[in-house]
Amino acid sequence: MATEQQTPAGENSPRAVKSGVIGIIGRPSAGKSSLVNRICGYKVSIVSPYPQTTRTRIRGIYTEPRGQLLFLDTPGYHLSEKKLNQGYQEVVTESLPECDALLYIRDVTRPAGDEEAAILALVQNSGLPWVAALNKVDALTEAGDSTRPQADPAAASDGGKHAGRGRQSGGGRPRRDSPEVHAAKMAAARAAAAAAAAAPTPDPAELGWTTPGDHPPAAAVSISAETGAGVPALLEALFSVAPEGEPMYPAEYYTDQDPQFRIAEVIREQAIKRTSQEVPHAIYVDIADAEYDAASETLSVRAFLIVERESQKGIVVGKGGEKIKAIRTGALRQLKELFSYRIKLDLRVKVQPKWRQRAGTIRKITRGWEQ
Numbered sequence: 001m002a003t004e005q006q007t008p009a010g011e012n013s014p015r016a017v018k019s020g021v022i023g024i025i026g027r028p029s030a031g032k033s034s035l036v037n038r039i040c041g042y043k044v045s046i047v048s049p050y051p052q053t054t055r056t057r058i059r060g061i062y063t064e065p066r067g068q069l070l071f072l073d074t075p076g077y078h079l080s081e082k083k084l085n086q087g088y089q090e091v092v093t094e095s096l097p098e099c100d101a102l103l104y105i106r107d108v109t110r111p112a113g114d115e116e117a118a119i120l121a122l123v124q125n126s127g128l129p130w131v132a133a134l135n136k137v138d139a140l141t142e143a144g145d146s147t148r149p150q151a152d153p154a155a156a157s158d159g160g161k162h163a164g165r166g167r168q169s170g171g172g173r174p175r176r177d178s179p180e181v182h183a184a185k186m187a188a189a190r191a192a193a194a195a196a197a198a199a200p201t202p203d204p205a206e207l208g209w210t211t212p213g214d215h216p217p218a219a220a221v222s223i224s225a226e227t228g229a230g231v232p233a234l235l236e237a238l239f240s241v242a243p244e245g246e247p248m249y250p251a252e253y254y255t256d257q258d259p260q261f262r263i264a265e266v267i268r269e270q271a272i273k274r275t276s277q278e279v280p281h282a283i284y285v286d287i288a289d290a291e292y293d294a295a296s297e298t299l300s301v302r303a304f305l306i307v308e309r310e311s312q313k314g315i316v317v318g319k320g321g322e323k324i325k326a327i328r329t330g331a332l333r334q335l336k337e338l339f340s341y342r343i344k345l346d347l348r349v350k351v352q353p354k355w356r357q358r359a360g361t362i363r364k365i366t367r368g369w370e371q
């Protein structure tokens with residue numbers, strides 16, 4: 001199967017001098033997924049308002065002339081407040097053998113409580129080199145300091161998750177732009193993202209950050225995953241702690257997930273977004289087959305949206321098939337941005353009672369872990 005679309009950084013196809021696995025650690029909602037998506041420039045983690053959406057530990061890969069960074073985006077949704085310390089311990093312990101360095105992300109808009117102290121202690125006790133990112137400085141700006149960089153309202157509306165990519169705006173049926181308009185919009189978005197990234201951020205000391213403990217970070221950088229401010233300085237720090245080495249993946253990869261898994265995730269995200277609250281956890285996507293035709297550069301995919309009950313099927317199919325059509329169209333729009341080749345999608349809904357209790361099915365939907 002063909003590889004996924006090149007990242008802007010991948011166009012340079014550099015000879016990497018640094019190659020590091022960076023474990024991202026931080027409280028739930030600190031902005032871990034937003035930052036990985038911002039750095040990698042493409043959607044890596046799926047985003048939804050429902051908890052426990054992230055079923056797998058998803059990696060983002062960033063390649064540029066300085067080298068390659070592989071990010072482990074640790075899911076935090078499922079950790080109850082009570083179990084938080086224990087949960088993080090497990091995440092850190094599981095991740096440690098794979099990591100060369102840690103990136104600790106702190107949300108500066110939330111007061112640091114015991115949980116933050118516990119996470120920070122784990123990071124320090126890991127013995128690994130680490131970098132601190134003080135995130136969401138744009139929110140402080142919005143609170144009243146006009147000397148600080150303002151959030152880009154366009155980026156703010158989607159949490160920066162679609163950075164640098166053209167998006168449809170407004171309600172109603174989205175219109176497709178002509179190639180010229182699309183190119184102009186992409187160029188404007190890239191320029192805006194570059195300006196935002198270069199915007200000054202406050203000194204961490206101004207935010208009340210003091211170097212903690214006896215294993216301090218290699219650097220502390222204030223950033224906004226949403227606007228991109230401070231992200232170049234953060235990358236500089238991450239490359240400084242990454243070991244020298246050959247790249248782990250080809251430069252054009254931005255995730256090591258299997259394309260079929262990514263397609264399934266995109267379809268699932270669309271289904272979650274477009275169905276009512278009781279359905280999301282009852283949905284999984286099975287890719288029945290996927291065949292690539294090199295001549296037409298087309299991947300033909302047959303996929304099933306699987307639900308547990310007939311009533312759920314009715315919801316997912318919608319009146320006159322409206323809902324499933326919208327899910328399919330929405331998924332195709334996303335996939336077009338993620339893959340360099342064309343994707344044909346045959347999408348159907350199937351009832352499979354109690355699929356959540358079947359070991360084989362569970363293995364299938366969590367296979368992102370096993371790659």
Ligand SMILES: Nc1nc2c(ncn2[C@@H]2O[C@H](COP(=O)(O)OP(=O)(O)OP(=O)(O)O)[C@@H](O)[C@H]2O)c(=O)[nH]1
Pocket residue numbers: 026027028029030031032033034035054074075076077135136137138139158159160223224225226227
């Ligand atoms: N204002 C502002 N909001 C941000 C920023 N980064 C992330 N957010 C918002 O914070 C919320 C949580 O962001 P995520 O990226 O999902 O956080 P996470 O750490 O991956 O969350 P878990 O997966 O639950 O651990 C979302 O609503 C984001 O839009 C930022 O730099 N500024």
